[in-house]
Amino acid sequence: MIILGFESSCDETGVAVVDTARGLLAHALHTQIAMHQEYGGVVPELASRDHVRRVLPLTRKTLADAGLTVADVDAVAYTAGPGLAGALLVGASVAQAFAWARDLPAIAIHHLEGHLLSPLLADPRPEFPFVALLVSGGHTQLMRVDGVGRYALLGETLDDAAGEAFDKSAKLLGLGYPGGPALAAMAEHGDASRFELPRPMLHSGDLDFSFSGLKTAVLTRVRAAEKDGGTLDDQARADLAAATQAAIVDVLAAKAEKALKQTGLKRLVVAGGVGANKRLRARLAQSLPRLKARAYFPPLELCTDNGAMIAFAASERVKAGLVTLRRDEHAFTVRP
Ligand code: KG4
Numbered sequence: 001m002i003i004l005g006f007e008s009s010c011d012e013t014g015v016a017v018v019d020t021a022r023g024l025l026a027h028a029l030h031t032q033i034a035m036h037q038e039y040g041g042v043v044p045e046l047a048s049r050d051h052v053r054r055v056l057p058l059t060r061k062t063l064a065d066a067g068l069t070v071a072d073v074d075a076v077a078y079t080a081g082p083g084l085a086g087a088l089l090v091g092a093s094v095a096q097a098f099a100w101a102r103d104l105p106a107i108a109i110h111h112l113e114g115h116l117l118s119p120l121l122a123d124p125r126p127e128f129p130f131v132a133l134l135v136s137g138g139h140t141q142l143m144r145v146d147g148v149g150r151y152a153l154l155g156e157t158l159d160d161a162a163g164e165a166f167d168k169s170a171k172l173l174g175l176g177y178p179g180g181p182a183l184a185a186m187a188e189h190g191d192a193s194r195f196e197l198p199r200p201m202l203h204s205g206d207l208d209f210s211f212s213g214l215k216t217a218v219l220t221r222v223r224a225a226e227k228d229g230g231t232l233d234d235q236a237r238a239d240l241a242a243a244t245q246a247a248i249v250d251v252l253a254a255k256a257e258k259a260l261k262q263t264g265l266k267r268l269v270v271a272g273g274v275g276a277n278k279r280l281r282a283r284l285a286q287s288l289p290r291l292k293a294r295a296y297f298p299p300l301e302l303c304t305d306n307g308a309m310i311a312f313a314a315s316e317r318v319k320a321g322l323v324t325l326r327r328d329e330h331a332f333t334v335r336p
Protein backbone atom coordinates (compact mmCIF):
# COMPACT_ATOMS: atom_id res chain seq x y z
CA MET A 1 0.00 0.00 0.00
CA ILE A 2 1.34 3.42 -1.03
CA ILE A 3 0.66 6.13 1.57
CA LEU A 4 1.05 9.84 0.83
CA GLY A 5 1.64 11.81 4.05
CA PHE A 6 1.44 15.49 4.94
CA GLU A 7 2.98 17.39 7.88
CA SER A 8 2.05 21.04 8.47
CA SER A 9 1.73 21.43 12.25
CA CYS A 10 4.14 24.32 12.66
CA ASP A 11 6.76 25.91 10.42
CA GLU A 12 7.72 22.99 8.18
CA THR A 13 5.72 21.76 5.20
CA GLY A 14 6.56 18.11 4.71
CA VAL A 15 5.27 15.58 2.17
CA ALA A 16 6.34 11.95 1.83
CA VAL A 17 5.42 8.64 0.25
CA VAL A 18 5.86 5.40 2.13
CA ASP A 19 5.21 1.92 0.80
CA THR A 20 3.98 -0.39 3.60
CA ALA A 21 6.16 -3.13 2.08
CA ARG A 22 9.26 -1.20 0.99
CA GLY A 23 9.39 1.72 3.46
CA LEU A 24 10.13 5.38 2.71
CA LEU A 25 10.20 6.04 -1.04
CA ALA A 26 10.63 9.84 -1.13
CA HIS A 27 10.08 12.93 0.95
CA ALA A 28 10.28 16.68 0.45
CA LEU A 29 10.44 19.48 2.97
CA HIS A 30 10.18 23.23 3.03
CA THR A 31 11.21 25.01 6.19
CA GLN A 32 9.84 28.48 6.92
CA ILE A 33 12.67 29.38 9.28
CA ALA A 34 13.96 32.26 7.13
CA MET A 35 10.46 33.76 6.91
CA HIS A 36 9.84 33.77 10.67
CA GLN A 37 13.36 34.82 11.61
CA GLU A 38 12.76 38.56 11.55
CA TYR A 39 9.89 38.13 14.06
CA GLY A 40 11.94 36.03 16.49
CA GLY A 41 9.44 33.18 16.40
CA VAL A 42 6.70 31.49 14.39
CA VAL A 43 3.90 33.82 13.25
CA PRO A 44 0.89 31.46 12.94
CA GLU A 45 -0.91 33.34 10.15
CA LEU A 46 2.24 33.53 8.01
CA ALA A 47 2.87 29.84 8.67
CA SER A 48 -0.59 28.83 7.42
CA ARG A 49 -0.32 30.94 4.27
CA ASP A 50 3.08 29.53 3.45
CA HIS A 51 1.86 25.94 3.88
CA VAL A 52 -0.86 26.76 1.31
CA ARG A 53 1.80 27.99 -1.13
CA ARG A 54 4.16 25.04 -0.66
CA VAL A 55 2.05 21.96 -0.23
CA LEU A 56 1.05 21.21 -3.85
CA PRO A 57 4.48 21.83 -5.44
CA LEU A 58 6.04 19.63 -2.72
CA THR A 59 3.45 16.92 -3.36
CA ARG A 60 4.23 16.91 -7.10
CA LYS A 61 7.96 16.76 -6.37
CA THR A 62 7.62 13.93 -3.87
CA LEU A 63 5.53 11.79 -6.22
CA ALA A 64 7.91 12.49 -9.12
CA ASP A 65 10.96 11.63 -6.98
CA ALA A 66 9.32 8.32 -6.07
CA GLY A 67 8.49 7.67 -9.73
CA LEU A 68 4.77 7.65 -8.93
CA THR A 69 1.64 9.47 -10.05
CA VAL A 70 -1.49 10.34 -8.06
CA ALA A 71 -3.07 7.17 -9.45
CA ASP A 72 -0.57 5.04 -7.51
CA VAL A 73 -1.57 6.39 -4.09
CA ASP A 74 -3.68 4.00 -1.96
CA ALA A 75 -4.20 6.13 1.16
CA VAL A 76 -3.31 9.55 2.54
CA ALA A 77 -2.12 10.53 6.01
CA TYR A 78 -1.86 13.89 7.74
CA THR A 79 -0.86 15.40 11.06
CA ALA A 80 -4.10 16.05 12.95
CA GLY A 81 -2.38 17.64 15.97
CA PRO A 82 -0.95 18.94 18.15
CA GLY A 83 0.20 22.14 16.44
CA LEU A 84 -1.05 25.50 15.21
CA ALA A 85 -4.73 25.27 14.22
CA GLY A 86 -4.48 27.15 10.92
CA ALA A 87 -1.30 25.36 9.93
CA LEU A 88 -2.76 21.92 10.73
CA LEU A 89 -5.88 22.72 8.72
CA VAL A 90 -3.82 23.16 5.54
CA GLY A 91 -2.37 19.64 5.66
CA ALA A 92 -5.67 18.15 6.85
CA SER A 93 -7.77 19.77 4.13
CA VAL A 94 -5.32 18.96 1.34
CA ALA A 95 -5.14 15.33 2.52
CA GLN A 96 -8.90 14.97 2.84
CA ALA A 97 -9.53 16.67 -0.51
CA PHE A 98 -7.04 14.32 -2.15
CA ALA A 99 -8.74 11.33 -0.49
CA TRP A 100 -12.24 12.50 -1.47
CA ALA A 101 -11.24 13.15 -5.08
CA ARG A 102 -9.58 9.76 -5.47
CA ASP A 103 -11.96 7.81 -3.20
CA LEU A 104 -9.19 6.85 -0.77
CA PRO A 105 -9.03 6.51 3.00
CA ALA A 106 -7.40 9.34 4.98
CA ILE A 107 -5.49 8.57 8.17
CA ALA A 108 -5.15 11.15 10.97
CA ILE A 109 -1.79 10.94 12.74
CA HIS A 110 -0.68 12.34 16.10
CA HIS A 111 2.42 14.47 15.51
CA LEU A 112 4.21 12.99 18.53
CA GLU A 113 3.62 9.44 17.34
CA GLY A 114 5.37 10.53 14.15
CA HIS A 115 8.41 11.68 16.15
CA LEU A 116 8.23 8.64 18.40
CA LEU A 117 8.39 6.10 15.56
CA SER A 118 10.87 8.06 13.39
CA PRO A 119 13.95 6.25 14.82
CA LEU A 120 12.52 3.09 13.18
CA LEU A 121 13.44 4.75 9.87
CA ALA A 122 17.13 4.54 10.79
CA ASP A 123 19.55 1.71 10.22
CA PRO A 124 19.88 -0.22 12.52
CA ARG A 125 16.21 -0.17 13.45
CA PRO A 126 15.58 -0.60 17.17
CA GLU A 127 13.49 -3.58 18.25
CA PHE A 128 10.54 -3.19 20.61
CA PRO A 129 10.30 -2.68 23.55
CA PHE A 130 12.29 0.51 24.14
CA VAL A 131 12.32 3.66 26.22
CA ALA A 132 11.70 6.79 24.17
CA LEU A 133 12.95 10.23 25.09
CA LEU A 134 10.76 12.60 23.13
CA VAL A 135 12.30 16.07 23.12
CA SER A 136 10.77 18.69 20.86
CA GLY A 137 9.93 22.37 21.02
CA GLY A 138 6.59 21.63 22.68
CA HIS A 139 7.12 18.33 24.53
CA THR A 140 9.54 16.55 26.81
CA GLN A 141 8.41 13.03 27.65
CA LEU A 142 9.82 9.67 28.59
CA MET A 143 7.77 6.76 27.32
CA ARG A 144 7.83 3.03 27.43
CA VAL A 145 7.09 1.73 23.94
CA ASP A 146 6.06 -1.92 23.67
CA GLY A 147 4.91 -1.75 20.06
CA VAL A 148 3.12 0.47 17.58
CA GLY A 149 0.25 2.11 19.46
CA ARG A 150 1.39 0.66 22.80
CA TYR A 151 2.80 3.63 24.69
CA ALA A 152 3.00 4.27 28.43
CA LEU A 153 3.99 7.69 29.74
CA LEU A 154 6.78 7.37 32.33
CA GLY A 155 7.39 11.06 32.96
CA GLU A 156 7.15 14.48 31.35
CA THR A 157 7.94 18.12 31.87
CA LEU A 158 5.86 19.99 34.39
CA ASP A 159 6.42 23.33 32.62
CA ASP A 160 8.65 24.23 29.65
CA ALA A 161 9.82 21.66 27.09
CA ALA A 162 13.56 21.04 26.58
CA GLY A 163 13.44 22.68 23.14
CA GLU A 164 11.65 25.64 24.67
CA ALA A 165 14.43 25.93 27.27
CA PHE A 166 16.95 26.03 24.42
CA ASP A 167 14.86 28.55 22.46
CA LYS A 168 14.08 30.89 25.36
CA SER A 169 17.65 30.86 26.71
CA ALA A 170 18.91 31.56 23.19
CA LYS A 171 16.61 34.57 22.98
CA LEU A 172 18.00 35.88 26.30
CA LEU A 173 21.48 35.54 24.81
CA GLY A 174 20.42 37.62 21.82
CA LEU A 175 20.37 34.71 19.41
CA GLY A 176 17.85 34.36 16.60
CA TYR A 177 15.09 31.85 16.03
CA PRO A 178 15.20 28.86 16.18
CA GLY A 179 17.32 29.13 19.26
CA GLY A 180 18.30 25.49 19.83
CA PRO A 181 20.73 25.05 16.96
CA ALA A 182 22.04 28.64 17.40
CA LEU A 183 22.70 28.13 21.11
CA ALA A 184 24.33 24.76 20.43
CA ALA A 185 26.62 26.34 17.81
CA MET A 186 27.61 29.17 20.16
CA ALA A 187 28.19 26.71 23.02
CA GLU A 188 30.93 25.04 20.95
CA HIS A 189 33.18 28.03 21.73
CA GLY A 190 32.19 28.25 25.38
CA ASP A 191 33.40 26.96 28.71
CA ALA A 192 30.44 25.40 30.53
CA SER A 193 32.18 25.49 33.91
CA ARG A 194 32.28 29.29 34.05
CA PHE A 195 28.62 29.54 35.07
CA GLU A 196 26.95 27.28 37.59
CA LEU A 197 23.38 26.63 36.54
CA PRO A 198 20.75 24.47 38.30
CA ARG A 199 19.82 20.95 37.17
CA PRO A 200 16.10 21.17 37.96
CA MET A 201 14.52 17.99 39.40
CA LEU A 202 17.68 15.96 38.85
CA HIS A 203 17.13 14.21 42.17
CA SER A 204 13.33 14.35 42.27
CA GLY A 205 13.10 10.56 42.35
CA ASP A 206 10.61 10.45 39.49
CA LEU A 207 10.94 10.75 35.72
CA ASP A 208 9.47 14.24 35.40
CA PHE A 209 11.30 17.34 34.23
CA SER A 210 11.15 21.08 34.86
CA PHE A 211 12.96 23.65 32.76
CA SER A 212 11.37 27.00 33.60
CA GLY A 213 13.76 27.61 36.53
CA LEU A 214 16.73 27.12 34.26
CA LYS A 215 15.50 29.84 31.94
CA THR A 216 15.12 32.15 34.95
CA ALA A 217 18.67 31.31 36.07
CA VAL A 218 19.98 32.28 32.63
CA LEU A 219 17.99 35.52 32.80
CA THR A 220 19.51 36.26 36.21
CA ARG A 221 23.04 35.89 34.80
CA VAL A 222 22.24 38.17 31.86
CA ARG A 223 20.66 40.79 34.17
CA ALA A 224 23.63 40.64 36.57
CA ALA A 225 25.96 41.58 33.71
CA GLU A 226 23.66 44.41 32.63
CA LYS A 227 23.41 45.75 36.18
CA ASP A 228 27.12 46.39 36.29
CA GLY A 229 26.54 48.73 33.38
CA GLY A 230 27.68 46.35 30.69
CA THR A 231 26.52 43.41 28.68
CA LEU A 232 27.88 39.91 28.45
CA ASP A 233 30.82 39.96 26.07
CA ASP A 234 31.02 37.36 23.31
CA GLN A 235 33.08 34.91 25.36
CA ALA A 236 30.75 35.21 28.36
CA ARG A 237 27.74 34.61 26.11
CA ALA A 238 29.39 31.52 24.65
CA ASP A 239 30.23 30.31 28.17
CA LEU A 240 26.65 30.86 29.32
CA ALA A 241 25.35 29.07 26.21
CA ALA A 242 27.64 26.12 26.99
CA ALA A 243 26.51 26.07 30.63
CA THR A 244 22.84 26.13 29.58
CA GLN A 245 23.29 23.32 27.10
CA ALA A 246 25.23 21.27 29.66
CA ALA A 247 22.45 21.71 32.24
CA ILE A 248 19.70 20.64 29.80
CA VAL A 249 21.73 17.70 28.48
CA ASP A 250 22.64 16.56 32.01
CA VAL A 251 19.02 16.41 33.11
CA LEU A 252 17.76 14.75 29.92
CA ALA A 253 20.50 12.10 29.99
CA ALA A 254 20.19 11.40 33.73
CA LYS A 255 16.42 10.93 33.54
CA ALA A 256 16.68 8.77 30.43
CA GLU A 257 19.22 6.58 32.23
CA LYS A 258 16.92 6.38 35.23
CA ALA A 259 14.05 5.29 32.96
CA LEU A 260 16.23 2.50 31.52
CA LYS A 261 17.14 1.31 35.02
CA GLN A 262 13.55 1.49 36.20
CA THR A 263 12.11 -0.44 33.25
CA GLY A 264 15.08 -2.79 32.86
CA LEU A 265 15.07 -2.03 29.12
CA LYS A 266 18.32 -1.74 27.17
CA ARG A 267 17.25 0.39 24.24
CA LEU A 268 16.77 4.16 24.32
CA VAL A 269 15.24 5.92 21.35
CA VAL A 270 15.70 9.69 21.16
CA ALA A 271 13.29 11.63 18.96
CA GLY A 272 12.20 15.22 18.33
CA GLY A 273 14.17 18.34 17.38
CA VAL A 274 16.44 18.35 20.45
CA GLY A 275 17.53 14.85 19.45
CA ALA A 276 19.67 16.61 16.83
CA ASN A 277 21.81 18.08 19.64
CA LYS A 278 25.38 16.80 19.33
CA ARG A 279 26.20 17.08 23.03
CA LEU A 280 23.14 15.05 23.99
CA ARG A 281 24.15 12.37 21.48
CA ALA A 282 27.74 12.32 22.71
CA ARG A 283 26.72 12.21 26.36
CA LEU A 284 24.39 9.23 25.80
CA ALA A 285 26.95 7.42 23.66
CA GLN A 286 29.33 7.74 26.60
CA SER A 287 27.01 6.85 29.48
CA LEU A 288 24.72 4.13 28.09
CA PRO A 289 27.34 1.39 27.59
CA ARG A 290 27.80 1.42 31.37
CA LEU A 291 24.14 0.34 31.61
CA LYS A 292 24.71 -2.17 28.79
CA ALA A 293 22.21 -0.09 26.88
CA ARG A 294 22.34 1.68 23.55
CA ALA A 295 20.80 4.80 22.03
CA TYR A 296 19.01 4.99 18.70
CA PHE A 297 18.33 8.21 16.82
CA PRO A 298 16.32 9.05 13.73
CA PRO A 299 18.38 10.03 10.67
CA LEU A 300 19.56 13.60 11.46
CA GLU A 301 17.38 15.25 8.81
CA LEU A 302 14.31 13.50 10.27
CA CYS A 303 14.82 14.76 13.85
CA THR A 304 12.91 17.98 13.28
CA ASP A 305 9.44 18.07 11.70
CA ASN A 306 9.01 16.28 8.39
CA GLY A 307 6.45 14.43 6.29
CA ALA A 308 8.35 11.14 6.28
CA MET A 309 7.59 10.44 9.93
CA ILE A 310 3.86 11.06 9.37
CA ALA A 311 3.54 8.79 6.32
CA PHE A 312 5.70 6.23 8.13
CA ALA A 313 3.60 6.32 11.34
CA ALA A 314 0.49 5.78 9.19
CA SER A 315 2.17 2.84 7.48
CA GLU A 316 3.14 1.30 10.84
CA ARG A 317 -0.41 1.78 12.18
CA VAL A 318 -1.89 0.17 9.08
CA LYS A 319 0.48 -2.80 9.39
CA ALA A 320 -0.39 -3.15 13.09
CA GLY A 321 -4.08 -3.27 12.20
CA LEU A 322 -4.85 -0.11 14.16
CA VAL A 323 -6.54 1.82 11.34
CA THR A 324 -10.02 1.38 9.92
CA LEU A 325 -9.53 2.36 6.30
CA ARG A 326 -12.83 4.12 5.61
CA ARG A 327 -13.43 5.72 2.25
CA ASP A 328 -16.64 7.50 3.21
CA GLU A 329 -15.35 9.65 6.04
CA HIS A 330 -13.99 12.97 4.86
CA ALA A 331 -15.10 15.30 7.61
CA PHE A 332 -11.95 16.48 9.33
CA THR A 333 -11.05 17.95 12.65
CA VAL A 334 -7.66 19.04 13.87
CA ARG A 335 -6.65 19.10 17.54
CA PRO A 336 -4.26 22.01 18.09
O1 KG4 B 1 10.54 18.43 16.76
P1 KG4 B 1 10.66 19.84 16.38
O2 KG4 B 1 11.19 20.17 15.00
O3 KG4 B 1 9.32 20.62 16.47
C1 KG4 B 1 8.37 20.41 17.46
O4 KG4 B 1 7.53 19.48 17.28
O5 KG4 B 1 8.45 21.16 18.44
O6 KG4 B 1 11.60 20.50 17.49
C2 KG4 B 1 11.99 21.82 17.44
C3 KG4 B 1 12.85 22.12 18.65
C4 KG4 B 1 13.16 23.61 18.81
O7 KG4 B 1 12.94 23.97 20.15
C5 KG4 B 1 14.63 23.69 18.42
O8 KG4 B 1 15.30 24.77 19.04
C6 KG4 B 1 15.14 22.36 18.91
O9 KG4 B 1 14.12 21.45 18.56
N1 KG4 B 1 16.40 21.97 18.27
C7 KG4 B 1 17.58 21.85 18.92
C8 KG4 B 1 18.54 21.50 17.95
N2 KG4 B 1 17.93 21.40 16.73
C9 KG4 B 1 16.61 21.69 16.96
N3 KG4 B 1 17.88 22.02 20.22
C10 KG4 B 1 19.16 21.80 20.58
N4 KG4 B 1 20.15 21.50 19.73
C11 KG4 B 1 19.89 21.32 18.41
N5 KG4 B 1 20.88 20.98 17.57
Ligand code: ZN
Binding pocket: 111, 115, 136, 137, 272, 273, 304, 305
Ligand atom coordinates in the same frame (compact mmCIF):
# COMPACT_ATOMS: atom_id res chain seq x y z
ZN1 ZN C 1 7.67 18.18 15.98
